[in-house]
Amino acid sequence: MATHTITVFGGTGFLGRAIVRELVEAGHRVRVAARHPVRPGWVEAGDAVELVRADIRDAEDTAAALDGASGVVNAVSLYVESRDVRFRDIHVDAAGQLARLAQVAGVEHLIHVSGIGADPRSRSAYVRARAAGEAAVIEAFARATILRPSVLFGPGDAFLGALARLARLPVIPLFGRGETRLQPVHVVDVARAVDRLLGSHPPHQRLFELGGLEVLRYREILGQVLAHLECERPLVPVPFLLWHALALLAAPLPNPPLTRDQVFLMAQDNVASADLGGFATLDILPRSLRDSLPACLAHLETGTP
Numbered sequence: 001m002a003t004h005t006i007t008v009f010g011g012t013g014f015l016g017r018a019i020v021r022e023l024v025e026a027g028h029r030v031r032v033a034a035r036h037p038v039r040p041g042w043v044e045a046g047d048a049v050e051l052v053r054a055d056i057r058d059a060e061d062t063a064a065a066l067d068g069a070s071g072v073v074n075a076v077s078l079y080v081e082s083r084d085v086r087f088r089d090i091h092v093d094a095a096g097q098l099a100r101l102a103q104v105a106g107v108e109h110l111i112h113v114s115g116i117g118a119d120p121r122s123r124s125a126y127v128r129a130r131a132a133g134e135a136a137v138i139e140a141f142a143r144a145t146i147l148r149p150s151v152l153f154g155p156g157d158a159f160l161g162a163l164a165r166l167a168r169l170p171v172i173p174l175f176g177r178g179e180t181r182l183q184p185v186h187v188v189d190v191a192r193a194v195d196r197l198l199g200s201h202p203p204h205q206r207l208f209e210l211g212g213l214e215v216l217r218y219r220e221i222l223g224q225v226l227a228h229l230e231c232e233r234p235l236v237p238v239p240f241l242l243w244h245a246l247a248l249l250a251a252p253l254p255n256p257p258l259t260r261d262q263v264f265l266m267a268q269d270n271v272a273s274a275d276l277g278g279f280a281t282l283d284i285l286p287r288s289l290r291d292s293l294p295a296c297l298a299h300l301e302t303g304t305p
Contacts, residue, residue, distance in 0.1 A: 004198075005070060005071075006031070007065050007066055007073070008031070008073045009073065010076035010077065012034040014187060015149075015152060016034075018187045018190070019075055019191045020040065020049070022192055023198070024049060028048070031069060032051050033054040033056075033065040036053070038051075056090070056094045056095075056098060062094075062098055063101050063105065066098075066101055067105065069105070069107055070107065071108060072098070073113070074095060074113060077090070077113070079262075080256070080259055081125075087126050091132070095112060096137060102140075103140055111144070114130050114147065116209050116270050116271070117265075118148060123264050124265060125261055127261075127265070144206065145197055145202075146208070147208050149190045149211075150182065150272060152184070152185060153212075153289065154187035155296050160293070163221065166233075170233070171235075174238055175218060175238065175240065175243060176239065176267065177237045178217060178222065178237065179217050180267065181218075181269040182215070182221060183272055184216070186287040188287070193210055193282050193284060203282065208276060208281070209272035209277070210286075211272030211278070212287070214288060214289060215271050219235055224293065240263060243263045244260055247260040
């Protein structure tokens with residue numbers, strides 16, 4: 001059984017929680033590093049889980065969280081900018097700093113979670129920051145492994161939860177015609193990939209794109225959710241130009257329900273490349289979306305009669 005200490009930055013987030021649990025169940029000592037760390041409810045006596053209060057932007061906090069760790073996972077993400085925190089702060093500057101400090105600390109394995117589609121030429125500031133973050137990490141820690149998951153789903157997720165809430169509307173607006181191709185991936189499958197990469201015999205590849213079992217159009221995913229909830233709703237195409245206008249109107253709000261970056265993301269296919277490492281490389285068969293829907297949506301109500 002493995003006994004290495006692994007520090008998981010962002011260990012209280014949606015993906016981070018799944019990674020922490022997977023690593024603990026594999027026998028690792030896990031250090032949860034977060035601004036507000038919380039002991040997971042599933043932890044039992046004998047589980048080696050340590051909580052460390054750390055802001056990934058703070059070099060002193062980061063160095064302390066790395067002390068004595070043989071591996072580190074950066075699962076910190078920022079999806080919406082605020083006046084105080086920008087994409088570059090988290091995805092580029094903090095990620096690069098973490099990689100440099102991990103190199104100095106003698107960490108053996110660094111896994112940096114990015115996302116499919118990371119591209120320095122993207123119109124999306126979020127996507128550009130993801131690409132710049134990957135480059136900063138590799139520059140500081142050449143042996144780092146980059147994980148690019150597709151859209152994450154699982155119990156309590158933001159993706160399927162949002163689609164289920166749409167089912168309360170009399171009609172459901174689509175992004176464009178709903179033809180964008182996605183490859184949703186279960187959060188536990190990504191966590192399993194992290195565990196495999198931190199094992200005693202990890203593959204030689206350093207770049208992985210992790211997509212789920214099926215490639216589906218956005219409207220097909222909506223159809224599966226509606227069928228599971230046993231409700232019928234007309235799907236209405238809405239031009240991306242109108243979505244961008246709505247995002248601009250919402251931008252001044254403290255917590256905008258829609259951003260231009262999210263619209264850009266919904267206009268671009270999010271599918272794993274067959275030319276990069278993937279689940280097959282790690283001998284993992286990912287879960288299907290359809291089979292996972294009962295567990296993922298069990299706690300949600302549509303509000304329909």
